[in-house]
Amino acid sequence: MSLKIRFGVGLATLVIASAAFAQTPAAKPTRIRGEIVSLTGDTLTVHRRSGDTVTIDVKSGVPVSAVKNIKLADIKPGSFVGTAATTGTDGKLTATEVLVFPEAARGTGEGHYAWDLGPNSSMTNANVDSVVEGTSGRDLKLSYKGGSNSVTVPENVPVVTFAPAARSDLISGKKVFVVASPVSGTQFVAQRVLVEKDGVVPPM
Known part of the structure; x- marks a missing residue:
């Protein structure tokens, strides 16, 4: 397989995985955050937070991806982001x-809606119209279909983008999203998986 083809396949996988942050409230997915206990065959056992x-x-x-850290300064006007x-x-x-988001995933899950990361938590997937240095970090002016808002990003907040991963990365002790x-009770069927890699835990 040529390098060009491998890159294309990898990017496609990341785009599919990006939908993890793009679910609208109507879809009501179950978001599981925790630590891997084991992977036996196709069965992933996770101890939830x-x-x-x-x-x-x-x-x-099922696509398996990771995230990698980037700098707050890497967020530019024209970037498409998802921010909790x-x-x-x-x-x-x-x-x-x-x-x-990678450019190929622009528009994924566009909008502003409730999120389950904590009290009064929301998710905004939107275009960055402007970036302004503020007293508490950087202020992003965001716009999406049907609305706009502003969010302050403190210096210590995780800023990430997608990175390749594989089933072989699903090992005991790694954090997953x-x-x-x-299905029933404590049984689920995965749509997509983000796994800790190189010490970077999925922050969403």
């Missing part, structure tokens, strides 16, 4: 993480 342990069917075609944020008592948004469909 909530304290329980679940099993997830990860079929051979909390709403303060003043109504202003403060980012808890920012994902910079899994978007999955519930």
